[in-house]
Amino acid sequence: MEYVRLGASGLKVSRVVYGNWLTHGPHTDRADAFACVRAARDLGISTFDTADAYANTEAESVLGEALQHERRESLEILTKVYNPIGPRGHNDSGLSRKHIMEGINGSLRRLRTDYVDVYQAHRFDTETPLEETMRAMADVVRQGKALYIGVSEWTADQLRRGADLARQLGIQLVSNQPQYSMLWRVIEQEVVPTCEQLGISQIVWSPLAQGVLTGKYLPDARPPGGSRGAGAAESGEPLLNRFMQPEVLRRVQRLRPVADALGLSLAQLALAWALKNRNVAAAIVGASRPEQLKESVAGWKANIPPDAMARIDEILADVVERRPEMTAAMAPKRRPT
Structure with a gap:
């Protein structure tokens, strides 16, 4: 595993981050969750990403328990913070000072730690003045409850405004956490150049396009039982449904010869591809079983030569989403309740 600086800070993170968005909670056996965390550590992963809203706070609790015997400094x-938690009351979401202060205290309690390394605004809050949000974040840092701050899925303009306020307040905005994969490249035109100027790194989520880039979903075939794809239509997940289109699945299957020539699985190819972007410090992977994690992480540092990169672009072509305005289009227009 390699460890790289996050943004313009001195903090180093592992190139692969273990995330528990969908893998720690009421539908996952705790023993399996703990085994995945142990496997992550054995692979050299030192960085763990979660959120208070994942499984309505339970994901944080499981992660805190799984890491309790690890050396915290390592x-x-x-x-x-942002998405609704608890009973989803009128102040149980957003980036108000109230919710941020209550949110960090709850997260620290569940994670069994005195501080988090990066406290992230899960989305942009259109109902709270940005100045209020950044002042509250600065106070969290000054109180020693977080060392740095980050954001997730902010537009280029929001990032510029946030970074400017952070500098005025004497704190560091070091990271943005956007979706990014071979199929979803909306950050490339505006967000990435802006972040390079501001000294902000990307920690990308869903580099496997919610499992589609593993190749497990075949065009014109029923998704495997128990997979997310099997329930995509019923669950109303718009992004996963976008990826589950037959033409997209056909193009993904055409990537197999590219992966085979490099000695990689499709999942390994997808992860290595995401990490080739120079502004991407790390990519988040999740797993419900240790063997899943070991397989996908195995090829993270594979070299994808220019001709293979060009072939990937040629194959995927018009099924790739590149429009920068999709960051704003996918963002909540008001706080969720």
């Missing part, structure tokens, strides 16, 4: 723990 870990980087990232969590987030």
Whole structure:
């Protein structure tokens, strides 16, 4: 495993981050969850990403328990605030001072730690003045409850405004956490150049396009039982449904010869591809079984030569989403309740 600086800070994170968005909670056996965390550590992963809203706070609790016997100084723990938690009351979401202060205290309690390394604004809050949000974040840092701050899925303009306020307040905005994969490249035109100027790194989520880039979903065939794809239509997940289109699945299957020529699985190819972007410090992977994690992480540092990169672009072509305005389009227009 390699460890790289996050943004313009001195903090180093592992190139692969273990995330527990969908893998720690009421539908996952705790023993399996603990085994995945142990496997992550054995692979050299030191950075763990979660959020208070994942499984309505339970994901944080499981991660805190799984890491309780690890040396805290050897870990980087990232969590987030914004999405609704608890009974989903009128102040149980957003980036108000009230919710941020209550949120960090709850997260620290569940994670069994005195501080998190990066405290992230899970989305942009259109109902709270940005100045209020950044002042509250600065106070969290000054109180020693977080060392740095980050954001997730902010537009280029929001990032510029946030970074400017952070500098005025004497704190460091070091990271953005956007979706990014071979199929979803909306950050490339505006967000990435802006972040390079501001000294902000990307920690990308869903580099496997929610499992589609593993090749397990075949065009014109029923998704495997128990997979996310099997329930995509019923669950109403718009992004996963976008990826589950037959033409997209056909193009993904055409990537197999590219992966085979490099001695990689499709999952390994997808992860290595995401990490080739120079502004991507790390990519988040999740797993419900240790063997899944070991397989996908095995090829993270594979070299994808220019001709293979060009072939990937040629194959995927018009099924790739590149429009920068999709960052704003996918963002909540008001706080979720």
